[in-house]
Amino acid sequence: MDELDRRILDILRRDARTPYTEIADEVGTSEGTVRNRVERMNEDGVIERFTVTTRTGNVKAMIEVGVAVDVETGEVSERMAEWEEVDFVWMVSGEQDIVLVVDAADTRGVNELITQAREQDEVVSTKTRLILDEHLG
Amino acid sequence: MDELDRRILDILRRDARTPYTEIADEVGTSEGTVRNRVERMNEDGVIERFTVTTRTGNVKAMIEVGVAVDVETGEVSERMAEWEEVDFVWMVSGEQDIVLVVDAADTRGVNELITQAREQDEVVSTKTRLILDEHLG
DNA sequence: AGCTAAGTTACGAAATTCGTAATCGTCAAG
């Protein structure tokens, strides 16, 4: 993870479909080097995933979840990450323990997710915030 | 945005580098159709961006920001989205108005961002949660 | 200087994307 890696990542974050050749030009190296480094960052887990961000007209929300003190939050989060419509699951510091970032078809969909969360034995509280608008960095 | 679009998006969310040909096979259509639809979703803004998610060993955090009642939150958010190390800016419902999702090199970096946020005239409160772990949906 | 390991470059082959023309399907007007 040197400066070159970081510059490559910056470009990929803006547009993950930028060809290696173009990235190479931009950072002043060869296609092969960019390829090697992206591959390595991929294997090392520095790059987690190539993905798309969408604005589907769907309703996005943060569902903050509190769990009982004796609970393995890691397990719970992994399970929740499997749910349809869940984009991220974060284990966080603060009042609640887990934050779900969800992207549902409508408010009913959000509500179903909240219900689903509350149905988990380990969950003792939820607090939901609708994401009204989003800007990408 | 029909069922086919949604299935294509689902695949791209998992891996945005899946070739059109492979997506086509999976959803039972041709490469050209997948290409047309992805292009259209791109133009329509349904797809906002092709990007990478990273796990850089950096510190991620949610900085929840409250702003004064007479403030145009949209403007503030746009400005904050320009800051280095800011991944998303969300305008949310609830106690605070804006949530920054940031990815800084270390806790010092997070702290600098909090300071930077607090220095904005419009900002009246902040509350930060470290993201201790993350699972992708 | 000589050796080694990691990283970079070079280059032909394979795969993917792209441009575009032909085809298909649906629907409404005649």
Next chain:
DNA sequence: CTTGACGATTACGAATTTCGTAACTTAGCT
């Protein structure tokens, strides 16, 4: 029922990108 028109889909050759691999640097060490 036929025709025309429009949007979506398919087909296919050309351009571009990715990939595999071997040769080549570079830096560190003895």
